[in-house]
Amino acid sequence: MNFSHVRLGFFGLALAGATPAVADMQAKLVSADIAQGEKLFKRCVACHTIEKDGRNKVGPNLYGVVGKAVAQVEGYSYSPALKTYGGEWTLERLDAYLHQPRAEVKGTKMAFPGLKKEDERANLIAYLNTFSDKPVQFGAAEEKVEPASQAASADPATDTAQPIEGDFGRLKVAPGVEATYYACSSCHSEMIVAQQGLTRENWVDMLDWMVKEQEMDEIAEPERTEILDYLSTHYNKDRPNFQKPN
Template sequence: MKRLAFCAAALVIACQSTAFGQDAEAGKRIFARCSPCHAVGPNAPNKVGPELNGLFGRKAGSVPGYAYSPANLQSGITWTEEEFTAYIKDPKGVIKGTKMSFAGVKNEQEVKDLVAFLKAFDADGQPK
């Protein structure tokens, strides 16, 4: 009986860590919503929005060759998971005057997965 209870508890924990953790592969599917405007990976170009390689730890408005809005340039943001999470949920609410017209990703798990996907790329677009 103890063995059965232990196995059941282990199964619950395993399912929770998958359900509530970060899943880069799922994040890749979420990024498909972003890809019309943003790119990641080797030789990723700026599009309607800047490329997102090495996003975390980077200062907002700092990708060479991209014409940022004054609001983004003056935001003072250095992208952390927390900053990005708030921003991707409500871009215009976090940086008033941003040119990003995306309504945001509202689902917590989708945001976590998107973060995991973006964290998988270094500043040169190489997989970490």
């Protein structure tokens, strides 16, 4: 990616004249944790790619989305609601959409419920911003926007274990639950997973079958191994976390 150019002020990033809410988000973006944004993006990979020239999946490719015109990714069939929404993905609009997608764009096809915490939205937007030919500069003009890989390795503290937060329905809250929940619940209830009891080999066969017979998008590494580790540990043949429906 070319990070030598930045888009300045295309959505009014200067604090002068910004509403208090937007100014607060701008301040958070300056110190946003890109490594945490990368972790949050795991919730999106079931439906979106982010690399340049990545294919459309259930949702459109998100390369360069920060500041991009709404509903303009070639080859993707957008909802009439998002086409009507129009305009550009400004900071304010991205923040509102990621907060409550269905409230911001009534009729959107996106099933993701949104991120309630402002810090999480800032981290995710900052991460998305690194995937662009001309990433937006949120801070002082002389500062450089780093690729996500560099930002993640710059601070070893970001690699320490973090509390697992979120609503994962009936799934066991343990390492790997996020990747599993968002990969599965984009198409069906997590209860289908919670009712299973399979060996690791059977889970491998199940994922392969879903790709071949149900046209599920293949899960890339390292998420695939993370999901298999989680499923074989918590939903093995002894069904240690089986829960009956209410």
